Amino acid sequence: MIPAAFDYKRAGSAEEAIALIGQHGDEAKFLAGGHSLIPLMKLRLAQPTVLVDIGRVKDLSYVKDAGNHIAIGALTRHMDVEKSPVLKQHVPLLAHAASHVGDAQVRHRGTIGGSIAHADPASDLPATTLALGATYVVQGPNGKREIAAKDFYRGFLESALAPDEMLVEIKVPKMNGAGWSFQKFNRRAQDWAIVGVAAWRNNGTSGVALVNMGSTPVLAAAVSAALSSGASVADAANRAADDAEPQSDLNASVEYRTHLAKVLVRRALEEASK
Amino acid sequence: MSITQERTTNVIGQRMLRREDPALLTGEAKFVNDLVIPGALHLAVLRSPYAHARIKSIDVSDAASMPGVVAVYTGKDLHSTWAAPMPCAWPVTPDMKNPAHYPLAVDKACYVGDGVAAVLATSEAASRDALDAIDVVYEPLAAVIDLEDALTDRTIIHESIGTNKSYTWNLKVESAEGAVDKAFKTAAFTVSERYVQQRLIPMAMEPRAVAAVPQPFGGDVTLYSATQVPHILKVMTAITLGIPEHQMRVVAPSVGGGFGSKLDVYAEELLCVALARKHGAPVRWVEERSENTQATIHGRGQIQNIELAADKDGKLTAVRVRLIGDMGAYLQLVTPGVPLLGAFLYGGVYDLPQAYDFSCTSVFTTMTPTDAYRGAGRPEATYAIEVAMDALARTMGIDPYELRKRNYIKKEQFYDAAGNPVGYTAFHGLNYDSGDHLAAAEKAMQHADYTGLRKKQKTQNVPGARKRLGIGMTSYFEMCGLAPSRVLASLNYGAGGWESATVRVLPTSKVQVVTGTSPHGQGHETSWAMIAAEKLGVAPEDVDVLHSDTAIAPLGLDTYGSRSLAVGGVAIAGACDKVIDKARLIAAHQLECAAEDLEFAKGVFSVKGSPDKAVPIAAIAFAAFTAHNLPDGVEPNLEAQYTHDPKNFSWPFGTHICVVEVDTETGKVDVLKYVAVDDCGNQINPLIVEGQVHGGVVQGMAQALYEEAVYDQDGNLKTSNLAEYLVPAACDVPPITTDFTVTPSTTNQLGVKGIGEAGTIGAASAVMNAVIDALSGLGITSLDMPASPNNVWKALQSVQGGKQ
Amino acid sequence: MKVSITINGTVQSHDVEPRTLLVHYIREHAHLTGTNIGCDTSSCGACTVHLDGEAVKSCTILAAQADGGSVTTIEGLSKNGEMHPMQKAFMENHGLQCGYCTPGMVMAAIGLLNENPKPTDEEVRLGLEGNLCRCTGYHNIVKSVLAAAKK
Structure with a gap:
């Protein structure tokens, strides 16, 4: 319950935060909302020696209409993603998925950037932004670069972020009226998904990503490929686990996860096709 | 003794709001960890990461030199501190094996979480930090987590006893030698079922917390603990530490739930007291949740084999039960007795002849010790008989309610030929005080619209249906109100089952009730005040209830086993009677009449036939206080102590019905409706009764659908926190429909029975019967708890070969 | 480090270790x-308070993060x-028994009504998903929140 001791540094800007992380090296961590990191620290599963608090970098909390995409500041809280009129209009799948993260208290503090940077395959927003073909803007000592969501997730809790890089913005293409569905299957509402599906369909194109079906969020490319080649929803859904490497855990065996993915993808596509 | 009291003030039976609430709702209430104790040192316990390991060496030197650390102790260091091992109060058989168990392990750790060293520091953070610096060298040994494997003695956990078997306890009742075997041979129908009662973690929302405050020069120690049992704890602490009992005081301040898990004597309580005395300073400890899941007892943990024999009409002719009980690594306070509490309930609410054969063998494993968890033995028993009854109904091809109706003990069987309520003497010799099972069941059926549901089920559960409807019922008896002391003696329990009350009318006519019960959410302050107000004819607001401090309420046996009202509440009524008897003598003296000529109603003594000649109890209280003019031989003050030893258990009963929908694609179970019709006799406060049922039902439902303490092969608890152990939240459970029938108990003057465990006793089987009912059309006739989506899906796979 | 938080209208300034959680700041300072405190995984919600007007789990926020805020x-x-x-x-609906989860439950419930003043039964249940109670089975908690919404 009591984290191991650490030094606390508060950054006023992204530049300052990156400089601080650079100074303190591998043992330092960014702290945004803290709702991924602090629980691990309380159980002493994470013991960073320096925390760089970026929670007060106010200019990183925004949702902006940027023409063909929506730009979301990394420090935008789940609750603000959920309630954003801009997102509800242009990327309703993401706004809806954000309403399923954790519980109300968690959504008041947790941020979309923190969730994505933590790269937890069981989290809702990494997979959802992956399905939507988002691009992540990251900033390091030498400036900004963009990483496509599909290239971002490298392994369990591992991403393409360099240790001294910070996620600053998420660019999500507008959905342009696409049908969509978010399926979160769990035993208790507050928990991570046993399997989750974020999906959209629009005039022959589609995006489907899976939550908790491998060591990273999984883009179900085989499903989209099947759909574009004219397969039925049911047949396409049968390809749901083709790109996944699910693990077994307390709530699901590998076989059950695989089965669930197919069922939930089918249900998602049915809903998205309405 | 009349069954139902004449209502003099009509306090009893009202939905009175709880007086406990304002303090709890505003943060004013103080739980142990809220107490400000200047100079307190903080205890932290290093726990074994191995399920079974020899402790080769412990190096505490680094930890001892850390900032804020006052001392570090190993089990060896403290061994001479203990006057006796930790207590087990229930040696169920003369040959029961009970290996010595000390607050810190000495040579061997026997479960993950077993304490191996203790740190004292000036802050909680410093005490926790130091744990990481203690260097223990272990020699890991094989874990024993499977009960049947444990029985092979392949790996012996406690070398001192040479076996993993603790005891075998039998209860065989036959009208004639061989009656059980004969019944099975001649039965028209038999079923043989195996059920696994998974381990559960009680998970009271307040983890345990302890603070021991010594008075080194005064010689006394006060132990504050989040306990259900301050009185038992006081005696046991005194014995275990060799402290004269009169120098121990135990206080249970606000306690945040217990469900049996705080009915125990724990290592940390003993460590805090021992170290507080050693250091001459207060010592406190607070449990973290991940620690609670390992260091506080678990519940359930049984493998049940049950066989039913029935005649051609489905009338039960014999029941045979074989249990294996999982004791965990050690015997805690009442660990071995838990299966016995169920032994009397495997005949359910049915008119079973004397053909009953029960045997329980209990084994040690390398897991957290088990002990009483809400219902303790009785939910397990009810589950077995009620799920087996559904199996029997399926075997016979008849409706499960019809089968139960053919077997219920009938209302008239609780009366003798002359119509006197004599109770029903069951096959095992215990007397069920009162009951009307059919009435409760009928009421439940109406609430659920059972007939309508069965019709709907026929149209819904067609081949290929994605969602299948299931209806499950359970009719239960709860043996509670623990307990008649003589019955406990026959079961070898180490204490009695009485409860004490003192009622005191103060000079200004305000009333103090002192009770030996120790509430932790049940609303005793409200209900006990209602009982005294009713009896004495005063306003409930004028009654204060004192409890949970052995200096204020020195006599008591505490709160567990749905005993508080049926034993402790009745004791209060008895003490009130004694107060009234004494007041009557003073009133007669004042009114110059014979005591027999007085009647007492609404707080006033009046001469029969001359209502103007009257004196209120308030005036008598003042007269008793001044003592200026008391009759000869009457002591001053208006106070009486009464100890109630119940002459029987109380036997609440009822029928619960659960309606579920099972998604055959995902295996997910949705509870659509839950109806509970319970009968706990007369109700003191229906508001509180309903609350007890709601909470109990959800705990039972949680066993059926969500909860399980899962261990891996190495004996690691995989569900060690609230993110992994699935206590359901509001959105994971349905609203509960509650209703009641009222069949007063005939064995106590209030006509009351317990209700704290009833919901839990009924719910798990009702839910599982519903789930199996939904799936039986597909060929699934058994399913282990919890009916998680994965488990249900696996069962569906096994009967459909993967084809939906 | 020095942390100042306005708690129930009063500014509280204390020198604390950086690792001090908001809940420890509130309780101990x-x-x-x-x-x-009911768990160590941000699951139970017993520690729920309002930070700058919103329900949060005070076990999952450093006191330093709440510096300058209002609790x-x-x-x-x-x-x-x-x-x-x-x-x-x-109180009127018997929405509590042991009372340990109650402060957090009440704070969460007020937060819920702030965001959704007229919730349905189902919305109340979902809105309280982050708060666990072991006593009441939630039935009377839901009833309490619906009753408060009607006031």
């Missing part, structure tokens, strides 16, 4: 013990000796 705890709800309507509703 501000000596307001109504806020309880309301269960002790800050009653005004002039009168309980808050939500507290009254819990």
Whole structure:
């Protein structure tokens, strides 16, 4: 319950935060909302020696209409993603998925950037932004670069972020009226998904990503490929686990996860096709 | 003794709001960890990461030199501190094996979480930090987590006893030698079922917390603990530490739930007291949740084999039960007795002849010790008989309610030929005080619209249906109100089952009730005040209830086993009677009449036939206080102590019905409706009764659908926190429909029975019967708890070969 | 490090270790013990308080993160000796038993009504997904929140 001791540094800007992380090296961590990191620290599963608090970098909390995409500041809280009129209009799948993260208290503090940077395959927003073909803007000592969501997730809790890089913005293409569905299957509402599906369909194109079906969020490319080649929803859904490497855990065996993915993808596509 | 009291003030039976609430709702209430104790040192316990390991060496030197650390102790260091091992109060058989168990392990750790060293520091953070610096060298040994494997003695956990078997306890009742075997041979129908009662973690929302405050020069120690049992704890602490009992005081301040898990004597309580005395300073400890899941007892943990024999009409002719009980690594306070509490309930609410054969063998494993968890033995028993009854109904091809109706003990069987309520003497010799099972069941059926549901089920559960409807019922008896002391003696329990009350009318006519019960959410302050107000004819607001401090309420046996009202509440009524008897003598003296000529109603003594000649109890209280003019031989003050030893258990009963929908694609179970019709006799406060049922039902439902303490092969608890152990939240459970029938108990003057465990006793089987009912059309006739989506899906796979 | 937080209208400044959680700051430095700790995984919600007007789990926020912020705890709800309507509703509907989850549950429930003043039964249940209670089975908690919403 009591984290191991650490030094606390508060950054006023992204530049300052990156400089601080650079100074303190591998043992330092960014702290945004803290709702991924602090629980691990309380159980002493994470013991960073320096925390760089970026929670007060106010200019990183925004949702902006940027023409063909929506730009979301990394420090935008789940609750603000959920309630954003801009997102509800242009990327309703993401706004809806954000309403399923954790519980109300968690959504008041947790941020979309923190969730994505933590790269937890069981989290809702990494997979959802992956399905939507988002691009992540990251900033390091030498400036900004963009990483496509599909290239971002490298392994369990591992991403393409360099240790001294910070996620600053998420660019999500507008959905342009696409049908969509978010399926979160769990035993208790507050928990991570046993399997989750974020999906959209629009005039022959589609995006489907899976939550908790491998060591990273999984883009179900085989499903989209099947759909574009004219397969039925049911047949396409049968390809749901083709790109996944699910693990077994307390709530699901590998076989059950695989089965669930197919069922939930089918249900998602049915809903998205309405 | 009349069954139902004449209502003099009509306090009893009202939905009175709880007086406990304002303090709890505003943060004013103080739980142990809220107490400000200047100079307190903080205890932290290093726990074994191995399920079974020899402790080769412990190096505490680094930890001892850390900032804020006052001392570090190993089990060896403290061994001479203990006057006796930790207590087990229930040696169920003369040959029961009970290996010595000390607050810190000495040579061997026997479960993950077993304490191996203790740190004292000036802050909680410093005490926790130091744990990481203690260097223990272990020699890991094989874990024993499977009960049947444990029985092979392949790996012996406690070398001192040479076996993993603790005891075998039998209860065989036959009208004639061989009656059980004969019944099975001649039965028209038999079923043989195996059920696994998974381990559960009680998970009271307040983890345990302890603070021991010594008075080194005064010689006394006060132990504050989040306990259900301050009185038992006081005696046991005194014995275990060799402290004269009169120098121990135990206080249970606000306690945040217990469900049996705080009915125990724990290592940390003993460590805090021992170290507080050693250091001459207060010592406190607070449990973290991940620690609670390992260091506080678990519940359930049984493998049940049950066989039913029935005649051609489905009338039960014999029941045979074989249990294996999982004791965990050690015997805690009442660990071995838990299966016995169920032994009397495997005949359910049915008119079973004397053909009953029960045997329980209990084994040690390398897991957290088990002990009483809400219902303790009785939910397990009810589950077995009620799920087996559904199996029997399926075997016979008849409706499960019809089968139960053919077997219920009938209302008239609780009366003798002359119509006197004599109770029903069951096959095992215990007397069920009162009951009307059919009435409760009928009421439940109406609430659920059972007939309508069965019709709907026929149209819904067609081949290929994605969602299948299931209806499950359970009719239960709860043996509670623990307990008649003589019955406990026959079961070898180490204490009695009485409860004490003192009622005191103060000079200004305000009333103090002192009770030996120790509430932790049940609303005793409200209900006990209602009982005294009713009896004495005063306003409930004028009654204060004192409890949970052995200096204020020195006599008591505490709160567990749905005993508080049926034993402790009745004791209060008895003490009130004694107060009234004494007041009557003073009133007669004042009114110059014979005591027999007085009647007492609404707080006033009046001469029969001359209502103007009257004196209120308030005036008598003042007269008793001044003592200026008391009759000869009457002591001053208006106070009486009464100890109630119940002459029987109380036997609440009822029928619960659960309606579920099972998604055959995902295996997910949705509870659509839950109806509970319970009968706990007369109700003191229906508001509180309903609350007890709601909470109990959800705990039972949680066993059926969500909860399980899962261990891996190495004996690691995989569900060690609230993110992994699935206590359901509001959105994971349905609203509960509650209703009641009222069949007063005939064995106590209030006509009351317990209700704290009833919901839990009924719910798990009702839910599982519903789930199996939904799936039986597909060929699934058994399913282990919890009916998680994965488990249900696996069962569906096994009967459909993967084809939906 | 120095941390200043306005708690129930009073500025509290204390020198604390950086690892101090908000809940420990409230309980041990501000000596307001109504806020309880029920788990160590941010699951149970017993520690729920309002930070700058929103329900949060005070076990999952560093005191340093709340520096300069405004916190309301269960002790800050009653005004002039009168309980808050939500507290009254819990009492009137027997929405608590042992009372340990109650402060967090009440704070979460007030937060829920702030965001959704007229919720359905189902919305109340979902809105309280982050708070666990072991006593009530939630039935009367839901009833309490719905009753408070009607006031």
